[in-house]
Amino acid sequence: MxxxxxxxxxxxxxxxxxxxxxxxxxxxSGRTKDKNIGYIADYMTNIGIDLREVRIVPDVEDExxxxxxxxxARYTYVFTTGGIGPTHDDITADAVAKAxxxxxxxxxxxxxxxxxxxxxxxxNAARRRMARVPRGGDLVTNTVSRVPGFRIGNVIVMAGVPMxxxxxxxxxxxxxxxxxxxxxxxxxxxAPEGAYAAGLSxxxxxxxxxxxxxxxxxxxxxFRNQIVVRGRDPQEVATGVAEIEAMLVPLVAARNVG
Amino acid sequence: MxxxxxxxxxxxxxxxxxxxxxxxxxxxSGRTKDKNIGYIADYMTNIGIDLREVRIVPDVEDExxxxxxxxxARYTYVFTTGGIGPTHDDITADAVAKAxxxxxxxxxxxxxxxxxxxxxxxxNAARRRMARVPRGGDLVTNTVSRVPGFRIGNVIVMAGVPMxxxxxxxxxxxxxxxxxxxxxxxxxxxAPEGAYAAGLSxxxxxxxxxxxxxxxxxxxxxFRNQIVVRGRDPQEVATGVAEIEAMLVPLVAARNVG
Numbered sequence: 001m002x003x004x005x006x007x008x009x010x011x012x013x014x015x016x017x018x019x020x021x022x023x024x025x026x027x028x029s030g031r032t033k034d035k036n037i038g039y040i041a042d043y044m045t046n047i048g049i050d051l052r053e054v055r056i057v058p059d060v061e062d063e064x065x066x067x068x069x070x071x072x073a074r075y076t077y078v079f080t081t082g083g084i085g086p087t088h089d090d091i092t093a094d095a096v097a098k099a100x101x102x103x104x105x106x107x108x109x110x111x112x113x114x115x116x117x118x119x120x121x122x123x124n125a126a127r128r129r130m131a132r133v134p135r136g137g138d139l140v141t142n143t144v145s146r147v148p149g150f151r152i153g154n155v156i157v158m159a160g161v162p163m164x165x166x167x168x169x170x171x172x173x174x175x176x177x178x179x180x181x182x183x184x185x186x187x188x189x190x191a192p193e194g195a196y197a198a199g200l201s202x203x204x205x206x207x208x209x210x211x212x213x214x215x216x217x218x219x220x221x222x223f224r225n226q227i228v229v230r231g232r233d234p235q236e237v238a239t240g241v242a243e244i245e246a247m248l249v250p251l252v253a254a255r256n257v258g
Numbered sequence: 259m260x261x262x263x264x265x266x267x268x269x270x271x272x273x274x275x276x277x278x279x280x281x282x283x284x285x286x287s288g289r290t291k292d293k294n295i296g297y298i299a300d301y302m303t304n305i306g307i308d309l310r311e312v313r314i315v316p317d318v319e320d321e322x323x324x325x326x327x328x329x330x331a332r333y334t335y336v337f338t339t340g341g342i343g344p345t346h347d348d349i350t351a352d353a354v355a356k357a358x359x360x361x362x363x364x365x366x367x368x369x370x371x372x373x374x375x376x377x378x379x380x381x382n383a384a385r386r387r388m389a390r391v392p393r394g395g396d397l398v399t400n401t402v403s404r405v406p407g408f409r410i411g412n413v414i415v416m417a418g419v420p421m422x423x424x425x426x427x428x429x430x431x432x433x434x435x436x437x438x439x440x441x442x443x444x445x446x447x448x449a450p451e452g453a454y455a456a457g458l459s460x461x462x463x464x465x466x467x468x469x470x471x472x473x474x475x476x477x478x479x480x481f482r483n484q485i486v487v488r489g490r491d492p493q494e495v496a497t498g499v500a501e502i503e504a505m506l507v508p509l510v511a512a513r514n515v516g
Contacts, residue, residue: 026473028309030299031442031486037314041288051286053321056295056312059471063311086452087472088459126455145481163476184289194344197384201346213317214345215284218421223403228289 016049016179019071022056023064023082023092024160035162036081043169048179048232049077059083064095072099072155077176079169082160084149086126092157093150097134100152104132109139113146141171151175183234185241189214189225191251199247200227203240209233210240274307274437277329280314281322281340281350282418293420294339301427306437306490307335317341322353330357330413335434337427340418342407344384350415351408355392358410362390367397371404399429409433441492443499447472447483449509457505458485461498467491468498 020040026032037054044051052075057063064083071078083092097104110131114123133139133150140149140156142164149158149168158168189196193214204212210231217224227244231237278298284290295312302309310333315321322341329336341350355362368389372381391397391408398407398414400422407416407426416426447454451472462470468489475482485502489495 022312024471025469025488026471026486027295028299028312029440029442029488030296030301030303030309031471032473032475033296037285038288038291041286043288045288051288052316054280054286054312054314058310085472085474086455088455088462089471122452124452124456126459127452129455130452144476161474161476182287184287194380194382194385194388197344197346197387198382201384204346211283213282213284213289213347214343215290216343216419217290218402218419228284230283230287 016077016177017052017075018044018049018077018079019053019055019075020051021064021067021071021078021080022054022160023059023080023095024056025058025089027056027082028058036160036165039162039166040079040081040169043173045182045184047173047176048181049176050179059089059091061091061095061098064092065099068096068099068155072153076154078155080155080157081165084130084157084159086130090129093129093132093134096152096155096157099155100134100136102135102152105135106131107133107139110148113148117146140168143167143171180232182230182232183237184228184230185237187227187229187241187244187248189227189248191225191248191255193225195251195255196227196248199251200244203243203247206243207231207236207240209236212240212244274335274435275310275333276302276307276335276337277311277313277333278309279322279325279329279336279338280312280418281317281338281353282314283316283347285314285340286316294418294423297420297424298337298339298427301431303440303442305431305434306439307434308437317347317349319349319353319356322350323357326354326357326413330411334412336413338413338415339423342388342415342417344388348387351387351390351392354410354413354415357413358392358394360393360410363393364389365391365397368406371406375404398426401425401429438490440488440490441495442486442488443495445485445487445499445502445506447485447506449483449506449513451483453509453513454485454506457509458502461501461505464501465489465494465498467494470498470502 027034041051055067057067083090130147134152137150137152140151142148144164144167156172158165213228215226229237229240285292299309313325315325341348388405392410395408395410400406402422402425414430416423471486473484487495487498
């Protein structure tokens, strides 16, 4: 067909995917415990974006560039955290510019925002580094410490400090395509995994539209198994949960007898 | 030189690297917050192994295989966590076998260990899945729930439940090459990052044997900057710290006056 009108982005229907790239030696050395991955994972699930992959890489330009290029080609969005401060180990902007094959420019809006908070003589070369944005990038607001993150193409570059990262995420998400949020329902399985694995597998196979997981954990000195059913169709999730509960009944009964 | 005696593994001198591959939809959906990455990072730092990369991938065989093959070619060791239980979403053993191009076999030692804890009629097909090990693999002990993990080549396959993973790590580490532990020393910088960035950069350039990072955080309503100096030579770390402290003195003094 010629002259067809371009499709409007399917918005809340298309499959929207994301990846997170955590940048920083301090996470890999154990010095800092990451708190951003779990936060972004919850956030994406709530807005219907499928988080598909996470990588943590050191403050090494080629590592950042390679990971970023691999991920931005595969997913709708890539969120990076870390490495956007004024010190020598903050090389994320340089790596993103290199990945996109563009130059960095000094953004006057950032310089002006910084001048509102400091004397001109304090705006030294190190601080000016924080005003550098790859050509073609847009700013991502930061209501906490003001110096913005940026977005270029499908890559969103955010701070590593959780409170600032969270502010930037709030700022950028309204500009993103989002999907149909997953409905998620959990069943407490009062039986060992090995007893219900076959039954659960059969239910999972019968419902390709559902993602069904079984998650053991160890809480207060006891193992606990939780079965989680996820899907975009709430009706199918409810059906899956009902089938799982029915499947568990005889197992739990047998266990209480034995 | 011919007929030279093979070098003993350099042990505590060679550079020993590692990566972690976290396997599980539940981490990517946010349902479970990973607690293993930070634990393994600390552990590796303490035994002188450089953790260089982490990836989190979903319960999808090809994703696991691709990540594993990329990582096992690059690092001395790859640790995986998750996906070794009895349910349909536990596909790590299958993926590892596929990555290495070998078959899975049922290990009698694991079957026997399971039979010590359950009646033969309870050892169903799902539970037998947990006894499968790729050909050429060795077992990794698990003092918590007994069913072992395994190691094949440079890949160590561990459970996702933190207490079990920790037991497996304790079990396997004595069999690994380890490096010279990093000496790490932190300096509280009572000055803004932008004020000391240039001075810190000069010190970092003068000491290529040191890894120097500046880490802002937000604690109790205040931003706090910590400079961390890492290196294998404790003397050089001490020198670096002394130079950083000297560099900070006038900045802190200026700040207290201003």
